Amino acid sequence: MSRFFSFGRLWALLTKETIQMRRDRLTFAMMLGIPLFQLILFGYAINTDPKQLPAALVAPTQDRFTRAMVSALELTGYYRFVTVGATAGEAEEMIARGDVAFVVTVPSDFGRRVERGDSPVILIEADATDPSVASGAISTLSTVAAEALSRETGEEAQNALNAAKQLSVIVHRRYNPEGITQYNIVPGLLGVILQLTMVMMTSMALTRETERGTMENLLSMPATPFEIMLGKVMPYLAVGAVQVVVVLLAAKALFDIPFVGSLPLILIGVFVFVLALVILGYLISTVARTQMQAMQLTFFFFLPSLMLSGFMFPFRGMPVWAQMLGEVFPLTHFLRLIRSVMLKGADAVTVAGSFGALALFVALLAGAALLRFRRTLD
Template sequence: MITRVLSLARLGTLIAKEGIQMRRDRLTFGMMLGVPLLQLVLFGFAINTDPKELPAALVAPTQDRYTRAMITALELTDYYRFIAPNASAAEAERMIARGEVSFVVTVPSDFGRRVERGDAPTILIEADASDPAVASGAISTLSQVAADALLRETGQEAEAAARTASQLQVVVHRRYNPEGITQYNIVPGLLGVILQLTMVMMTSMALTRETERGTMENLLSMPATPLEIMLGKIVPYLVVGAVQVAVVLIAARAMFSIPFVGDLGLLLFGVFVFVLSLVILGYLISTVSRTQMQAMQMTFFFFLPSLLISGFMFPYRGMPLWAQYLGEIFPLTHFLRLVRGVMLKGAGLADVAAPLAALALFTGVLTLATLVRFRRTLD
């Protein structure tokens, strides 16, 4: 009776059969090992919610010893890294609009004279607050660090020096998101995340499904070029992406009151290039995958790291340099810069030229790789 319910011989045969099947499905087996390792590396080494060494620009017409002492003190906090120590006001404005710096420190030309006279010296700190998490830690240290720097540098008597340092006024101007509302940063980024997940998965699984069902043979027998077949497959999904974009933008305005200060045409052009790159990526995945399960696995293997190190969930500037370099290969990273720049900062074409060029390059490389991978037969 027991052997009818459970036979060790039959059970061993079934286990051996599953082992052989797993060995044949190398992609699935690789995902089982690769995804946990990827999560450990990214969460353990790359993710940092308290970013340090944020790029900053200094606008100081007269860089006296008091200014130098204060800038050195800010750098010693490890929050600031002055990549443009001699910037003009116009240059600093362009850099913060393009996202090249997170802070602009402006020291007036009479700063040193005011310090020596004990006449309430003032400095201006402009912070890119489009991502509130990036600026909060660095801003919290400003007043005390600057006051301590003046207290050490001034040659006045102890009581007078302390009074001058206490009178120091640090004016903080949070640009693009003065109230520090998290939704202003998250909701525009969600447009890219939603498009990435749905476009890549829908395209890759739809094409792989045709291979599984055998309908791809009929498609390959048609007198059509590989480019025509690829365009015929991806254009319908571009329409689906357009509908998703409209829904997200309308909901962002109606439900969350997300500001839109830029050019809608420029944003839509960037969205088009981004969606085009995603559907071509899904097509490329379908040329590699043999089953819909493999297509889904490869989609998530691409989606997970891009979500974590693109700057959507965690501050991009807070990651180590190797993680930032890795994040540059994902289109979502560049799309986030574009959509936040246009919607929140009112960035123009010159300001978002770099992310647009990166998306166009990504699209071109994927198109070439897809056409090379295309097979006229199912062998």
Template structure:
């Protein structure tokens, strides 16, 4: 046990001397949460819109008011020809174009379908999907209002009541901030630990450890424990920023979140140490760490829903520890669920931790031999 504490003490001294490490620990979660929390928004509002109204009637203005009142469309430009609409969209000044035909009001008053053309710049897929969905919804709502007036109905013929759970207002920060926390921990644990043993080998301090009577598993424990402490410091800072700045509600148990986070931290650390045992230089370790880091962002469900991925990619994402931690942290923070619902995810992280740490220990033991 005293040998483990000896390694621990040396590792903490090394971290204390390494100011970059301390800066990463304290500043990385805060900076990334503030940057990505404000920057990443799945709901796109205030889309610049160009209008070509050939009707110039009360009916066309009423529909335009509905588009404006939604908050998703800003009537930035009013033009007098199709060519102007095309020019605005081609130049990127407008993302949406709304065109009313000359007989729009006549068609509405006669009770026949009145066409309204909505042009959407689909070069930005997220903006296009949002604009198309909102435009269709506005058209449906206004159609129901006209039908109700024509047939003197006191209410729409259908009463569909949608009740979104867990995030009823659709606030992106509630969904993204917990996921960013997982990204920060992945980045720090994998990249920092992957550089650890390689750095010591290059500096010659690893050979000093090899001649001591310390065992390989004791060395691994001594290397891992300081980073576990740093991981929890980062999580605490990130949660404080999420609650204070973005008002993210934590509906579940914080104690349970901290306990289950341990499995994710150890899995990430085991992967980082395994990389550091394989790599021969710090540059190789950095490249291998980013090779793990980028799939963690793209395939774990952080940015894109896994259910929409091709089956092969979906199965590949099952070998990424962050995939399971996102279910854990979003489940506890947003849904308030407990361990009974998350046992499968915890089991997978436990398996990852055991596999990575065992391989790391065996690989390091072979290097000593």
């Protein structure tokens, strides 16, 4: 047996590491779960050419030409009209909230202009906060609408056929008319950066105490679980505040991101989001036994949240089951809130749904963390 190398010693070390890895069930589950989860998401949920985008139709007189055009747009696969009788005010609220990606407005004299041979006009308003979502659908508009009118006129008068050929489709790219990608990415980066750092740092709060052997001292203090949780998460709220200031200043100075909405509303939304993140990290710290496990659980939460929230890929391009799964992540609602306020100038009423979802996350995560911490006291 050589003192430099021995198969016996090597085998003993391999056996020891195998047993240790088998006992660490969380790490073993992460090794298998993360690749499988990513494969399913990228294979089934991710779609860079979104279809079935929700749209609203504003048409005071829904004649046969209007119905033919709507049917043709739906047959392209890009449009899904969730409402066909909206008023201009209702459609404006829907696109501001993000309920629809397009508003198709057909004038009341549209059918008469087609029959007279005049040049008919329709207006398409597209939510261009995410340029990649609207590009494919907009590219099909003029050709599809003109062909639909040509088929509807059939063998009728030549002036109607000429009107169909002269159809004008006016496209308004709302909120980001130049299609600048940074307007969509940079506000979302604020949420991504906060999620990665806040959850990871907070998740190591209690696990660090356990590994250092100071957990017993913490538990012996005359403090309630709620006070301990506040003492652990509040310092990271201050860290998050610094990150928010840095990102917002950089967004304005480097990328000239427009701040159309209310800055206090943005800061309130960021505060609720950060509060949900640090409580989530605290909940993870009550589950993990080591800092490595806490980091693994953080990434297991971070990766699907990043892919299903609408930051990397269009949210409406995912299948329904993936969109439902994306709704359980705070980042999804924060992205809607921050983009609506910064780019659309939305008020508190418009983003009330996103605020409510984030507040619900705070309440549920705080309750779960307190219950889990009490169980760890035994």
